[in-house]
Amino acid sequence: MAIIIRLDRVLADRKMRLNDLAKKVGLSSVNLSNLKTGKVKAIRFSTLEGICNAMECQPGDILEYVPEDKDNK
Amino acid sequence: MFIIKFILINIYKTHTMNSNNRIKEGEKMNTTNIANSKKLSLKIITVLNVIIWFNILYFIASIVLLVWASFLPEQAFFAEKGVGHWSLGVNTKGNVSTNGNISFSSLVPFAILQPSFPSMFELEAKAAYITYFSTHTLTSMPAFLYGAIQIKKILTSITDDDTPFSHKNVQRFKHLAYVVIGYALFSKVIISIAIGIFVTNIFSITLTTISLSGIVGGFLLLIVAQIFQYGAYLQNEHDTTL
Numbered sequence: 182m183a184i185i186i187r188l189d190r191v192l193a194d195r196k197m198r199l200n201d202l203a204k205k206v207g208l209s210s211v212n213l214s215n216l217k218t219g220k221v222k223a224i225r226f227s228t229l230e231g232i233c234n235a236m237e238c239q240p241g242d243i244l245e246y247v248p249e250d251k252d253n254k
Numbered sequence: 255m256f257i258i259k260f261i262l263i264n265i266y267k268t269h270t271m272n273s274n275n276r277i278k279e280g281e282k283m284n285t286t287n288i289a290n291s292k293k294l295s296l297k298i299i300t301v302l303n304v305i306i307w308f309n310i311l312y313f314i315a316s317i318v319l320l321v322w323a324s325f326l327p328e329q330a331f332f333a334e335k336g337v338g339h340w341s342l343g344v345n346t347k348g349n350v351s352t353n354g355n356i357s358f359s360s361l362v363p364f365a366i367l368q369p370s371f372p373s374m375f376e377l378e379a380k381a382a383y384i385t386y387f388s389t390h391t392l393t394s395m396p397a398f399l400y401g402a403i404q405i406k407k408i409l410t411s412i413t414d415d416d417t418p419f420s421h422k423n424v425q426r427f428k429h430l431a432y433v434v435i436g437y438a439l440f441s442k443v444i445i446s447i448a449i450g451i452f453v454t455n456i457f458s459i460t461l462t463t464i465s466l467s468g469i470v471g472g473f474l475l476l477i478v479a480q481i482f483q484y485g486a487y488l489q490n491e492h493d494t495t496l
Contacts, residue, residue: 208496212496213496215496216496220494221494221495221496222491222494222495223491223494223495223496224495224496225495225496228496
């Protein structure tokens with residue numbers, strides 16, 4: 182996927198643990214770790230809103246677009 | 255004329271109102287709706303279990319009857335020509351003339367057993383009855399049981415699993431459709447071939463031996479299987495969305 186989730190970086194910046202974030206957002210920590218490891222295909226705006234609200238950041242801080250190398254495809 | 259118009263308009267109005275309500279209910283599909291549908295499927299499973307066990311018992315009873323009938327003398331069997339079918343049967347005491355006995359009989363349509371059969375037919379009533387009854391039991395019972403078990407598994411997936419939209423259910427619907435189409439195409443053909451070999455030595459397969467409604471039902475089930483495949487895809491999309 183060309184979209185990379187930088188959740189671990191933001192978590193490290195905020196010195197926050199994944200379980201605390203899960204509690205704040207109201208998601209299960211299993212689902213959140215799936216998101217962190219990139220096993221999730223899509224994310225709802227409401228979930229994104231919850232994460233941004235809990236970590237006081239912008240969606241751009243969590244999501245990153247890296248163009249895929251066409252030769253490697 | 256006015257009355258008919260009034261009735262038609264009313265029917266149309268109530269129909270559109272009902273469908274609108276249904277759409278609204280569909281939007282409000284919540285956990286209580288799901289719980290209700292699970293309860294309903296549990297009830298249907300109970301009824302299906304009764305039907306399946308009744309069929310297994312009927313299957314065993316038919317085989318016992320067949321074994322018992324094969325030891326009876328030729329005189330115990332009778333064949334009567336009706337308007338559109340033969341009535342083939344067997345009498346419990348081994349004698350047709352005595353009244354008050356229990357007799358087992360089955361109706362065989364002329365499409366399977368020809369009415370223009372020679373008068374020697376009465377001598378072969380035993381062969382005709384045993385052939386018809388055994389092939390009929392052996393073709394219809396396993397097909398019915400297999401179909402009923404597939405439906406039971408689909409309903410169990412509604413009650414036990416998180417969702418009925420899975421690839422397993424797609425396969426089950428496909429198998430169900432193949433059984434229905436196969437039964438509609440071949441069951442009566444098999445019976446008429448068996449009767450042709452063992453009884454009449456006349457081979458006749460007409461279009462009436464193929465059940466068109468069965469084929470239509472089978473194709474509808476195939477469409478349902480396709481819809482479930484799409485449902486399984488949507489379910490996967492939903493499950494992988496956070």
